[in-house]
Structure formats: C-alpha cells, structure tokens
Amino acid sequence: MHFQETRIICFAILLVIVMAQKRNEPQCARNEELKECGSACEPTCKDPVPFCRFPCINNVCQCVLGFVRHPTTGNCVRQNQCPDAKNCGVNETFSECGTACEPSCSNPEPRMCTRQCIVDVCQCSPGFVRGTKGCVRKDHC
Numbered sequence: 001m002h003f004q005e006t007r008i009i010c011f012a013i014l015l016v017i018v019m020a021q022k023r024n025e026p027q028c029a030r031n032e033e034l035k036e037c038g039s040a041c042e043p044t045c046k047d048p049v050p051f052c053r054f055p056c057i058n059n060v061c062q063c064v065l066g067f068v069r070h071p072t073t074g075n076c077v078r079q080n081q082c083p084d085a086k087n088c089g090v091n092e093t094f095s096e097c098g099t100a101c102e103p104s105c106s107n108p109e110p111r112m113c114t115r116q117c118i119v120d121v122c123q124c125s126p127g128f129v130r131g132t133k134g135c136v137r138k139d140h141c
C-alpha cells in the first residue's frame with residue numbers, strides 16, 4: 001500500500017517539474033517557432049534563402065517555414081508582405097540576389113553552386129521547389 005502511495009506522489013512531483021519547465025520556455029511571437037538549432041542567418045525579406053556558413057544558434061525564436069524577417073517591423077511575414085516584393089508568382093519570392101541554382105523537382109537540394117547572384121529575380125519561396133507549373137512543395141512534385 002505504502003509503495004503505491006509513494007509512486008503516486010513521485011509521479012505528481014515529476015508532473016509539476018515538467019509543467020514548470022514548459023512555462024520557462026521563451027514565448028515566440030506570431031509566425032515564429034522555437035528552434036533548438038536555429039540558423040545563424042535567418043531568412044529575411046532581402047535574403048529569403050540565405051547561404052549560411054555558421055553553426056546554428058540554440059533555442060532561438062525564428063520564422064516558421066514560408067515566413068521571413070521583415071526589415072523594419074522585425075516580424076515574421078510572408079514574402080509577399082515584404083516592402084520590395086515585386087509581382088512574383090504564387091509560392092515565389094522576389095530576391096535582389098537570387099541563387100544560380102534554384103531548387104527544382106529534379107534537384108530539390110542543389111549542392112554545388114556558384115556564389116554568383118541572379119539579380120532581381122523571382123524564385124521559389126523557402127520550402128518550395130521549381131516544378132513544371134510554378135513553385136510547389138517538394139512532396140507535390
């Protein structure tokens with residue numbers, strides 16, 4: 001009998017500890033999520049698909065997939081809400097310095113690529129790849 005009670009009390013204490021830890025986690029703003037290994041080069045309006053050489057940052061609030069950091073408000077917004085968004089297609093993002101190797105259905109994660117910019121170009125938004133009929137999610141190829 002005693003053993004049972006002790007077990008229940010232990011479980012209750014554990015539950016309280018777990019709940020207390022949850023409350024201590026930093027609260028992220030809208031369209032952000034807590035990332036255990038966030039990018040040191042978060043996607044922004046200016047550079048929605050950054051090339052990053054730095055190791056990740058631990059436990060940081062960053063924009064969820066499909067959102068980028070707005071330069072003036074600091075909020076995470078869809079790319080078409082960026083100040084310099086041109087008339088790019090659905091699932092596309094304007095970039096002043098686009099990649100020479102846009103991800104596509106046939107090559108969703110290009111590895112070797114020149115660092116050269118494709119200037120002022122509409123390219124697939126983060127999480128999307130170039131398909132035959134515009135930019136789609138990889139699993140929609």
Ligand SMILES: *[C@@H]1O[C@H](CO)[C@@H](O)[C@H](O)[C@H]1NC(C)=O
Pocket residue numbers: 089090091133134135136137138140
């Ligand atoms: C945008 O992406 C969605 C999700 O993959 C896809 O269903 C839709 O066809 C895309 N739209 C265009 C215009 O590419």
